[in-house]
Amino acid sequence: MPNHIKALAESFGIADLAAPLQRLGLSESEIDDTARLLSLAWGGNDRARVAVNEALTTSDLFVSASGEVFDRALMAEYERMPVQWSKISSRTTVNDFRPKKLVDLIGGRGVLARVPEHSNYPEASQSSAESEIKVEKYGEQYGYTYEARKNDRLNELQRIPSGFAAKARATEDYATLSAVANPLTGAPSTAFFKPANRNIYTGALTADNVQAGLTALSTQRDSDGNLLYPGELQVVVGPALRFTATRIFGAQQIRTTTGGVEVVEANPLAGQAFTVMDNLPGSAWFIMPKPTAARPALFTAFLAGEETPDLRVKKDQGASTSGGDLPVEAGSFDDDTIYWRVRHITGGAAGDPRFTLASDGTGTALTKAGW
Numbered sequence: 001m002p003n004h005i006k007a008l009a010e011s012f013g014i015a016d017l018a019a020p021l022q023r024l025g026l027s028e029s030e031i032d033d034t035a036r037l038l039s040l041a042w043g044g045n046d047r048a049r050v051a052v053n054e055a056l057t058t059s060d061l062f063v064s065a066s067g068e069v070f071d072r073a074l075m076a077e078y079e080r081m082p083v084q085w086s087k088i089s090s091r092t093t094v095n096d097f098r099p100k101k102l103v104d105l106i107g108g109r110g111v112l113a114r115v116p117e118h119s120n121y122p123e124a125s126q127s128s129a130e131s132e133i134k135v136e137k138y139g140e141q142y143g144y145t146y147e148a149r150k151n152d153r154l155n156e157l158q159r160i161p162s163g164f165a166a167k168a169r170a171t172e173d174y175a176t177l178s179a180v181a182n183p184l185t186g187a188p189s190t191a192f193f194k195p196a197n198r199n200i201y202t203g204a205l206t207a208d209n210v211q212a213g214l215t216a217l218s219t220q221r222d223s224d225g226n227l228l229y230p231g232e233l234q235v236v237v238g239p240a241l242r243f244t245a246t247r248i249f250g251a252q253q254i255r256t257t258t259g260g261v262e263v264v265e266a267n268p269l270a271g272q273a274f275t276v277m278d279n280l281p282g283s284a285w286f287i288m289p290k291p292t293a294a295r296p297a298l299f300t301a302f303l304a305g306e307e308t309p310d311l312r313v314k315k316d317q318g319a320s321t322s323g324g325d326l327p328v329e330a331g332s333f334d335d336d337t338i339y340w341r342v343r344h345i346t347g348g349a350a351g352d353p354r355f356t357l358a359s360d361g362t363g364t365a366l367t368k369a370g371w
Contacts (some may be wrong), residue, residue, distance in 0.1 A: 052116040069139060077165035078309055085176035087275045088236055089298035089348065090291045099132040100301070102351065111226055124126065133301045135347035138171050139225075141314075146336030160311075164342040168309040171214035173279050176300045176348035180358070186238055188281025188358035189350070195371030203366035205241050205285045205359070207248050207269055212366045213357045220354065230355035231293035234273040238280030245274050247286075276355075295352040300329050303345040314339035 007305045093101045144159060180189050195201040203209045220228045237245045249272045256263050273290065288297040317326040318333035331338050359366065 001048055012352040016214075019358070020306075031327055053096065072147040075165075075308060077162045081169045083163060083169050084173045084277050084279050085298075085300045085348070086233075086291065088180075088276065088288060088291060089176045089300040090296035090351070091299050091302045092299050094133060094135055094301050094347075095304050097135060097137075097303075099134040102299075104131060111222070111224070129246070130353050131299075131301050131349060133347065133349040135301050135303050135345050137345050138168075139341060139343040140167070141339050143321060143332075143335075143339050145335035146331050149338075150330075160340050164309060164311060164340075168342065169358070170279075170342055172300060172346050172348075175346050176298060177277070177279055179348040179350045180286065180288075180297060181280060181284065183279070184281065186280050186284050186299070188284055188286070188360060192350040192353060192356040193356070197356075198355045198371055199353050200367075200369045200371070201357060201359040201366050202363045203359050203368045204361055204362075204364060205237065205244050205248070207254070207267075209359065209366040210235060210248065210269060211270070217287060217355050217357060228354070230289060232273060232290050233287055233355065234290050235284040236275055236277060236280070236288060237274070238277055238282060240281070240283050241285060242276050245276070248272075249274050263267045285359055285361060287357040289355050293355075295355060297351050297353070297356045299345040299351050301349065306345050308344075310343045312341050312343075314341065320353040 030368060065276075115121055122163060142163070144160075153174040174183055178185050178189075180192055182189070214233060215232060217230055220230075222228055235245065235249070248270050251267045252270050253264055254267045256265070289295060290296070313328055314332065315328050315329060316332050316334070316339075317351070319325050328338060330336075360369070
């Protein structure tokens with residue numbers, strides 16, 4: 001690193017950024033020192049901003065360390081940001097981009113078959129319905145322009161990790177929600193909630209309708225007449241129904257009037273699990289198993305070995321007329337811009353419809369829609 005950059009860095013109490021690279025990559029101290037200098041610059045320290053701008057155009061080491069800092073910042077932001085999909089969906093991985101089939105081995109039976117003495121074990125019944133899970137590739141690029149670098153707009157560079165991390169998380173939420181609802185309207189997915197699955201209804205979110213829905217799901221029977229256990233069910237709503245749901249499930253007592261006589265009784269829905277999906281628009285509401293249930297209603301898939309966002313910088317800066325390749329910070333050969341690119345691979349898919357229910361939120365009493 002040039003001496004004036006080193007002097008500026010040392011004046012901030014930062015170790016020498018020009019320490020040799022380790023054979024397998026940057027040392028921890030180099031990365032930490034770079035992060036501290038970038039933090040000072042992004043915090044408004046004018047001298048640090050000068051040092052960073054100079055280092056970005058004169059030091060391959062600093063750029064390499066900055067890239068590692070961006071990678072770490074991206075992952076820190078990605079891990080920190082809350083997601084919506086984990087409230088209702090079970091996480092899974094796939095090995096490639098081909099659809100992964102989930103076969104229902106429970107089928108129509110809720111219990112194991114009795115095996116008489118000296119008899120072969122019967123083959124497990126299998127539902128004809130199969131769920132397919134696959135992932136898709138998502139991403140975009142951002143260009144840090146030559147003019148932005150000269151104008152000392154380091155805030156643009158700072159937004160790269162946090163911006164890409166936020167979009168990666170939002171993409172997971174979008175892909176998962178798309179499996180059960182229209183992300184723009186909140187209307188239940190007609191591919192999953194349909195008469196054939198016996199899980200589409202109409203009716204507003206009311207205490208009576210929720211009780212009817214929970215009763216319908218928890219009283220299903222297998223082909224032998226045994227009750228099927230759904231596990232813990234939860235009511236899922238969007239922000240538009242947040243306060244309605246809070247009143248229904250938060251009240252400890254309810255008051256009813258029959259024949260002019262007011263009666264106070266315990267709320268049978270007090271403590272019923274419900275969750276608010278912040279990315280679910282509209283007034284539709286759903287009942288589905290929690291993600292830890294034996295028969296998940298939703299899956300969020302990731303590609304094995306590629307389960308987090310991948311951040312890269314484009315090397316298309318060309319070569320100097322005097323010979324030798326130019327560093328990345330010189331910018332693109334075509335337009336002087338340094339391009340950063342993020343890739344994220346994820347997908348959402350509906351699982352078992354048996355213990356699910358969706359209502360479009362219209363009407364009064366809970367009514368089967370088309371079945």
